[in-house]
Amino acid sequence: MKAVTINPITRLEGHGKITIFLNEQGNVENAYLQVPELRGFERFCVGRKAEDMPQLTSRICGVCPVAHHYAGTKALDAAFNVEPPSAAKKLRELMYCAYIIYDHILHFFYLGGPDFIVGPDAPPEKRNILGVIEKAGLEIGKEVIKHRAYGQKITEIIGGKATHPVCGLPGGISKSLSEEERQEIEKMASSCVEFAKLSLKLFHDIVLGNEKYVDMIKSNAYTLKTYNMGLVDENNKVNFYDGKVRVADPYGNEFLKFEPKDYLNHIVERVEEWTYVKMPYLKKVGWKGFVDGADSGAYRVGPLGRLNVADGMATPLAQEEYEVMYKTLGGKPVHSTLAFHWARLIEALYATERAVELSRDTEITSTDVRNLPGKPGEGVGIVEAARGTLIHHYVLDENALVKNVNLIVATTNNYPAICMSIRDAAKGLIHGGNVNQGLLNKVEMAFRSYDPCFACASHFAIGQMPFTVEIYNHKKKLLRTVQR
């Protein structure tokens, strides 16, 4: 048996390594995504003041600080037994929509989307935003920057800082919104709706307009029939900021629906010795190894997971596109890993529409934005990070110092599925030891669809490195290294 190692992964936040094990015939036997570095946020937060947690945990990642900030803030709401005023909840959700807007745009145009827009067989140096500009025009490049900046600006207006916001407090938010700021946000959010529509048009024209790409989306190599998980509102529609956690089985039926505080009754985290990221699974089903199907407790979160568990989208344009996606891909649930990209754009459209709705809400400029917290205790906060369900769980002592922390982040939730997707893509694309660049690109496509963030997953952060492939023989001896 020999091993093919892709290390580290390009264009992803954080540092990971893919190892594909080939048998003596040169065919894929198994594949693992390894995350080698431990950062330990859960440990060093112990003993800190509770109110520091939304700021501390937002430092886990520069890409999704808003998600950590609000998961932390909501955990503090629960821990201090305080319900924020309605206006504060709306302001938080509005800021959260802005985060989804800039983050989903980032992934689609900068990180994973270029695999499709530029093409899976394009050379690596073309599969990026520059390749997108070459294919779709310079104007799209300008629009991408402009609308990501709008998302950032809205975050800054409400959150105090664009990258690591400081607004979340137990029981509310630190400041209200002025009418002038509201108008500015409404204008930016409205422009974002048009940009989200443009992005979907691009996806339709370039991806869905290409029969080869559609076949690839539907192919077995990119299909994984797992459970799905995500937050839903009271009407079972997708909600990023609040609601209950819903789990659907691989056939699309509701399997579980629970309050955030009950997550430990339903999710178990398994430790593997070869990685610092844990392997969560559904307690009721159990861990059956790296297999999909109804008998395996592995599940998927993120854009496709959310759409699969929901009964639809809460805004009209996103709902329209939601219906088109399921009609095009053969009905609900969709198990194609590559459909994450489409789902991501539908969510981006929803986030823009919802941001406009909230910016026009008469209550959004209310100055009643904070209730006083109660006595410290224990609390769980769950939000939908761009990459999927994010859980913060804090236990506080009587002086409101942190006694215990548990974080389950989106990429961790997806981790078993990511390993399986890599393996299945590799099985379909690597035969007889034939490992060329094009094949590896498609293996990369399998995990990039999840928009994984290893900074979050092991609660660490490190960045870009050269892209290296290491090939080992069955005795684990390094045969050669290929680097780009």
Add this chain to the structure above:
Amino acid sequence: MVSEEYDVEKELKAWLSNAEKVVVAGIGNPIRMDDFVGTKIVQDLWGKVSEKIYLIECETVPENFMQQIIDFNPTHILLIDAAILGLKPGNSRFIRPERLIVFPAYSTHALPLRMFCEYLGKMTKANITLLLVEPKKADFGEGLTSEVEASARKIVSTLLRILP
């Protein structure tokens, strides 16, 4: 023998000779020790530069500041970051973005730095370059090592002398 610091200053001076409006963007993670050096340098420039200079603390996400950079309409963009260059800790190099391929800089943002520069190059007419500082430690933690701290002070002093 010409000292390395002298070389950097000379190159920066030459590069800035016709500069009218300059963006100085610091890149680096404040909880990754020496990786923070770029951001720290920009922090130390606050309040000491003219209106022709636009300072940005990018931390780990320079791509989030592209619109602000474009809006400033700079003639020159200087990105300061930590990078493993094989030099002594604290030593620095002034390099063009196209050389990044042979200088595999590590940093902490999703969009590779070279791609960020090329993207920025397409969106502005500015002259873009990088000032990279060799870190000693980029482990999890706060504060720069003494070598990199000393280098940061020298770079700040140099920039204050030569920026328009």
